[in-house]
Amino acid sequence: MKNEISIMVELQHFWDNVLKCDSETERCRKSIKTWDTRLKEISLKVSTLESEIKALKMNLKKNELDLDEIDSKIKKVEERKNQLKSEREIEAQNNELIVLNESKEKLEGVVLDLLEKLETSEDKLVELKTQLSESEIQTKTDIEALNKKITDNQKESESFKNKFNELLISLDPQIRSRFSKLISSKDGVAIAHLNGEICSRCNFQIPSSITLSASTGRSIETCTNCGRFIY
Numbered sequence: 001m002k003n004e005i006s007i008m009v010e011l012q013h014f015w016d017n018v019l020k021c022d023s024e025t026e027r028c029r030k031s032i033k034t035w036d037t038r039l040k041e042i043s044l045k046v047s048t049l050e051s052e053i054k055a056l057k058m059n060l061k062k063n064e065l066d067l068d069e070i071d072s073k074i075k076k077v078e079e080r081k082n083q084l085k086s087e088r089e090i091e092a093q094n095n096e097l098i099v100l101n102e103s104k105e106k107l108e109g110v111v112l113d114l115l116e117k118l119e120t121s122e123d124k125l126v127e128l129k130t131q132l133s134e135s136e137i138q139t140k141t142d143i144e145a146l147n148k149k150i151t152d153n154q155k156e157s158e159s160f161k162n163k164f165n166e167l168l169i170s171l172d173p174q175i176r177s178r179f180s181k182l183i184s185s186k187d188g189v190a191i192a193h194l195n196g197e198i199c200s201r202c203n204f205q206i207p208s209s210i211t212l213s214a215s216t217g218r219s220i221e222t223c224t225n226c227g228r229f230i231y
């Protein structure tokens with residue numbers, strides 16, 4: 001009986017290592033995902049800003065063309081004014097000039113505003129592109145390291161699994177089937193040591209008669225609460 005217990009303890013040790021390797025692999029996979037997401041976010045920011053700049057440039061061009069048009073209108077009105085004789089006609093042209101100049105001033109304000117926005121956006125784009133290329137290098141290095149870790153962990157997990165399976169055969173068939181069922185449960189623990197009369201896994205107080213027979217190694221006992229083997 002003692003032999004079965006020590007086999008189970010060793011099996012549990014192998015299985016703990018399998019679980020440890022697998023959770024490390026999972027952790028690495030999550031990190032890779034985080035890196036990828038971060039990179040995609042910066043990429044998206046760059047392309048969003050690029051389209052904003054494109055729109056700003058188009059808007060700027062349109063306003064500059066409008067400004068050119070007003071300028072040539074002003075020029076024409078002024079030429080016409082010089083050829084006029086009657087005061088009434090001159091006054092009408094002057095009024096038109098006032099309106100045209102007001103529009104010109106407004107447009108110049110808009111153009112200046114757009115130029116300023118464009119400059120800020122272009123600076124920001126340079127900054128973001130630097131950040132993106134730095135992140136790309138960093139991400140590549142980190143993901144390579146994480147992938148190597150995953151491969152190593154998978155190999156280690158596989159090797160512990162093999163050791164586990166090899167040893168499992170030597171367990172008494174009846175115990176083996178129960179042990180296998182317990183080990184593939186959610187937390188992967190099939191055997192727990194006793195703290196006095198308490199199951200160290202579920203903290204349940206087990207009747208003395210059972211703990212006594214478990215601790216003397218007379219028979220193989222299980223926790224009356226969680227059903228795990230105890231020793």
Ligand SMILES: [Zn+2]
Pocket residue numbers: 192199200201202203204223224225226227228
């Ligand atoms: Zn228990």
